[in-house]
Amino acid sequence: MRLFFVTQDFPPETGGIQTYSYEHAKGLANHLDKVTVIAPGKPEAKDWDAKQAFSTKRISISNTLLFLPLLFKLPIWAKKEDTEVVFHAQWQTLLPSIVAKKMGRIKHIVLAAHARELLFNPLGNSILGRWYKKYMQWLLSKADLLLPVSDYTKQLLADLGVRERKIQVLINGTDPDRFLPQDVSTQRIKHKLEESFVVLTVTRLVERKGIDTVLKALSVLKNEVPNIRYLVVGEGPDREKLEQLARTLEVDHLVTFCGKVPYNELNSYYNLCDVFVMPSKTATPDVEGFGIVFLEANACSKPVIGTYSGGIPSAIIHEKTGLLVEEENPKELSQAILQLYNGKDFAQELGQQGLHRVQTEANWEALSSQLYHHLQQLKSPSE
Numbered sequence: 001m002r003l004f005f006v007t008q009d010f011p012p013e014t015g016g017i018q019t020y021s022y023e024h025a026k027g028l029a030n031h032l033d034k035v036t037v038i039a040p041g042k043p044e045a046k047d048w049d050a051k052q053a054f055s056t057k058r059i060s061i062s063n064t065l066l067f068l069p070l071l072f073k074l075p076i077w078a079k080k081e082d083t084e085v086v087f088h089a090q091w092q093t094l095l096p097s098i099v100a101k102k103m104g105r106i107k108h109i110v111l112a113a114h115a116r117e118l119l120f121n122p123l124g125n126s127i128l129g130r131w132y133k134k135y136m137q138w139l140l141s142k143a144d145l146l147l148p149v150s151d152y153t154k155q156l157l158a159d160l161g162v163r164e165r166k167i168q169v170l171i172n173g174t175d176p177d178r179f180l181p182q183d184v185s186t187q188r189i190k191h192k193l194e195e196s197f198v199v200l201t202v203t204r205l206v207e208r209k210g211i212d213t214v215l216k217a218l219s220v221l222k223n224e225v226p227n228i229r230y231l232v233v234g235e236g237p238d239r240e241k242l243e244q245l246a247r248t249l250e251v252d253h254l255v256t257f258c259g260k261v262p263y264n265e266l267n268s269y270y271n272l273c274d275v276f277v278m279p280s281k282t283a284t285p286d287v288e289g290f291g292i293v294f295l296e297a298n299a300c301s302k303p304v305i306g307t308y309s310g311g312i313p314s315a316i317i318h319e320k321t322g323l324l325v326e327e328e329n330p331k332e333l334s335q336a337i338l339q340l341y342n343g344k345d346f347a348q349e350l351g352q353q354g355l356h357r358v359q360t361e362a363n364w365e366a367l368s369s370q371l372y373h374h375l376q377q378l379k380s381p382s383e
Contacts, residue, residue, distance in 0.1 A: 001375065002034045002082055004106075005054075006070070006097070007089035008063040010039035012048045014263070016292060017114065020149075020172060021089045027368020028087075029054040032375075036081065038074070040066055070096035078105040085110060085375060090117055094139040101142075108378045111140070112170075113148040115289030115310055118156045137161055144378060147371070149290045150311025168374055171314055172290045173364040179299035181355070184271040191256075193272065196229040197341055200273035202266065202293050205236030208286050210279035210307065212245055216330035217337065219249040225341050228254060233269055235260045270300040275340050275347065277305045280312060281327050291315040294322065295362050298354025303347045305336050321354035 005028070007021040021037070029035045034055070039045075041058035049056040057077070059069050074096040077083070086097040087110045097109045118136075123129035137160050140146065146162055147170040148154040154169050188194050199218075203209045211232060221228055232242075232255065239257060246252040261269060270276065276297035280288040287310035294304045294315040304322035306312040316322040323339070325332040340347040360366070 001032045001084050003028060003032050003036070003375070004074070004078065004083050004086045005035060005037045005089070006066070006074075006086060006093045007037065007039050008066050008093060009089065010037060010042075012044050013042060016172075016289075017089055019292070020112065020114075023173065023175070023364035024087075024368055024371060025054050026052070027364055028372060028375075031368070031372040034081070036077075036083075038066075038070065038077075064092065067093045067095055071099060075100040075103050075105045084108065085378070088112065088143075091136060091139055091143075092117070094142065098139070098142045108144045108375075109142060110145045110147065110375065110378075111143040113146055113153050113157055115150070115153050115156065115287050116285050118153070118160065119285035119287065121285070145374060147374070150314035152287075152311040152314065153289055169314070170367060170370060170374070171362060172292050172295070173362050173367045174292055174295040174299050174358060176299050176358050176363050179267050179270060179296045179358075181301045182267055182271045184268050187268055187272055191272065193229060196227050197225055198273045198275075199228065199230045199337060200233065200269060200276050200297070201231070201278050202233040202261075202269065202276075202296070203236075203278055204234050205232070205238045205242060207238060208281050208283045208288075210281050210328070211238070211242055213279045213281075213328055213330050213333055214277055215242065215246050215249055215251060215255070217334035218251045218254060220330065220334040221337060222251060222254060224338060228341075230255045231258055231269065231273065232256070233258045233261050233266070266296070267300065270297050270302060273297070273302055275305060275337060276302050277333070277337065279305070279307045279325065279327065279333055280309045281307070282309045288312050295354075295358055298322070298351070298362075299358040301351040301355040303340055303350035304354065305333065305340075317353075317357070320350070321357055322350055 005025045009017040011018050011022050025037050037056045040063050041060040078100050085108045086106055088094055089112050100106045121129050123132050140162050146167050149172050154167055246255045290311040297304050298321055306316045307327045308324050309327050318324045323336045325336050
C-alpha cells in the first residue's frame, strides 16, 4: 500500500498535531510500501526531511492554504506514484483528495480528528458561518474512515452527522523511550526539593489550562501539606497574571514558574514531581482534545490529575492511571492532591498502572500498528 500523509502542521515546527503527524508517518513507514508526507515548506525543513525514513513533499505556502495547490498537484502525484490512500491530519485539506478520488486516482480517504478544528468556526453564527459548517460536514461525509483521538471527539463527529460505522477511536500516544522513570535525586537537591511533595504542570500558560485552579487549591493545601511545592513549566500570555494571583493568594513562595524548558529536559521535570496536574477548562472552541502530557507523566510512573473536560477522560483512566475532578473546582482538586499525598501506595499504584498502559498500548509504535490495521480493513474483497 502506498499512502500520502497530508498535514498542515509538521516538524521541524513543534506542537501536538506536529507530533501526531510525525509519529504516525514514521510508524506507517514500517508497515507500508511507501509513505509520502505532504506539508508546508518551512525554514530548516530540508535538513530535517533528509533524516527521515519516509519521503516528504513540501509546498511553499501558509499552513491554512495548503489545500489550494493540492487541488491540482495531489491528483497528478497520486497517479504518478500509484497512491491508494490519502491520510489527512486536518479536515481542511480534504477537498483535493475528494477530487482525486472522483477522478479515480486514489481509493480511500482517511481523516484524523482532534477537537478544536471541529468546533472552531471563524465566521460565527452568521449565514456564512452556517455555510462554513455545512461545507465541513460535506467534507467529513466523504472520508472513508475517521479517527478521533478521544471518545469526546468521536461524539463531536457523530453530532456533525458522520456515520458511526466510519468512526474508530485512535487515542494519542507518547514515546516510552523518551519519557521514562529516571533518578533525579541530584536535581531535587539542585532545586531544593529534597523533602518536598512536588506538584507539576507542563503546559502553555493560558486561561484554559486551569493553572489558576491549582493556585487556589494550593492556598488550601499549604496548611495541610506544609512541604508542598508547585512547579509550572511553560510560557504564555497569562504568566504575569498567574504570578500576581499567586502573590494575592499568598502561595508565591510555594510556586516556581520555570519558563520554557528544552524538550530534551522535560523528562527530568516529570520525574521530579510526585503528582502531575492539569485541570483544563472547556472554553469552546478551545478544549483539550486529549492531553498527551498526561501520558508523558504516566510514562515516568507518575500519577496524574485532570478534569472531565473534552478528551481528557480518554487520556486518564479514572482511579487506574490517575484521577479526574470537575472543572474549576479548587476544593475537589485539593482533595484529590491530598488523597495522593496521604495515600502513597495508591499514588504509586496509579503511576505504575499509567506506565504499564504507556508501555503496552498508549505509545506511538502500538498506535501506528493499530492505524495500519484500520487501513487494511478499508480494503474490500474485490481489492
